[in-house]
Amino acid sequence: MEIIAWILAIIMFIIAFIGLVYPIIPSVLFVVAGFLLYGWIMTFDGMNWLFWLIQILFVILLFGADTFANIVGVKKFGGSKAGMWGSTIGLLVGPFIIPVAGILIGPFLGAVLAELLISRKGLKQSMKTGIGSLVGFLTSIVAKGAVLLLMIGIFIYFVLI
Template identity: 45%
Template sequence: MEIAGWIIVILLFAVGLAGAIFPILPGALAIYAAFFAYGFFISFQPFGFWFWTIQTLIVVVLFIADYAVSAWGVKKYGGSRASVIGSTIGIIIGPFVIPAFGLILGPLLGAIIGELLVGSNLNLALKVGLGSVVGLFSSMVVKVILQVAMIVLFFIWI
């Protein structure tokens, strides 16, 4: 039973880290689920109040950072609410529509289209599109760092 637990924990950690790059995957929630899998298959004993409090706070920060950092990239480059929405839609559907390059082109094109729809000129729309990609990559870096911190804390705790 313990081996099955570790396999599930490791798979959930892998899905969680992949979720930092592919927004369709559950990311931090998969890592959080790994803690429960460990508890059910092995033991909840190592986890106390502080473990759950710290991990929950990291998950909350991850959710806020995921949207805030991406929107920050668009806003920093002069984007409107329409370009933030377009970028978000592009992040979600881009990888499905353009499999190899959709993760980058989705938010880029989504922000450009959103900005053009509100009447901005092409130069501003391109600049905002670039900002969406900068925000996306910044968000990925923050997510990877925080998710690795979650995993490291898990191993320290056990």
């Protein structure tokens, strides 16, 4: 049973990392699902209150990371609220319209179009905002990936030690 528990947990962790580049997949929820599956199949004994407190804090951090990174990236490059919304919509829609490349093209185009059409900014500033949205998105992928690895490392520590 232990092997099955680990296999299922690892599958959940892999899906979580896929969610870093496909934002429709809630990465952090799959990591927590991996913890819960392991606990249900094996035991929750190693996962005490301290473990869950730490993990809940990371979950809260990760839910805010996307929004924060997008806001910082767009604002840092002179974008408006329309640029932020355009970037977010592009991030969600892009991968479905253009598989694989849409994850990068979507937020960029969303931010640029929102700045051009809604905020009425010039092409140069709109392009700058699009680049800012990409910088924010890529920064959030790296940061979230590091936090997911940390969460999994803490899980392994608490379960095996």
